[in-house]
Structure formats: structure tokens, C-alpha cells
Amino acid sequence: MKAGTETLVLPEVPEGSKIEIVAVNPEGIIGLDGKVTTPENDTDVIVTIQVTDTNVHRKS
Numbered sequence: 001m002k003a004g005t006e007t008l009v010l011p012e013v014p015e016g017s018k019i020e021i022v023a024v025n026p027e028g029i030i031g032l033d034g035k036v037t038t039p040e041n042d043t044d045v046i047v048t049i050q051v052t053d054t055n056v057h058r059k060s
Contacts, residue, residue, distance in 0.1 A: 002042055008034040016055040023048040 008030050013019045024030045025046045029039055 005036050013051055018052045018054050020050055021047055022050045
């Protein structure tokens with residue numbers, strides 16, 4: 001993560017899909033909402049995202 005970054009911008013996904021952050025390592029630099037706590041130095045961060053097809057309907 002480059003020092004001075006305020007928000008992580010996620011890639012666009014096709015209509016009918018949802019993208020979200022599910023894990024970040026190290027913790028504390030990027031929140032699951034994408035907000036960045038600016039590190040003092042450039043820091044490598046691993047972000048795990050999940051893409052979900054919201055058009056899938058389940059029967060109960």
C-alpha cells in the first residue's frame with residue numbers, strides 16, 4: 001500500500017455480481033470497507049476479495 005492512499009478501489013464486476021473484501025494481511029491497514037489507515041512507509045498488503053453472483057436464487 002502506497003503511503004498517502006485513503007481508499008482501496010476495487011475492480012468493477014459484471015452486473016448481477018457483488019465484490020467485497022473478506023480478509024487483509026497485515027490487518028489494520030485496510031478495513032473490510034476499503035478505508036485505508038495510512039502507513040508511515042510503503043507496505044505490501046495482501047487483500048482477499050470475494051465475487052458473488054447475486055442472480056443466484058435459492059429455494060428454501
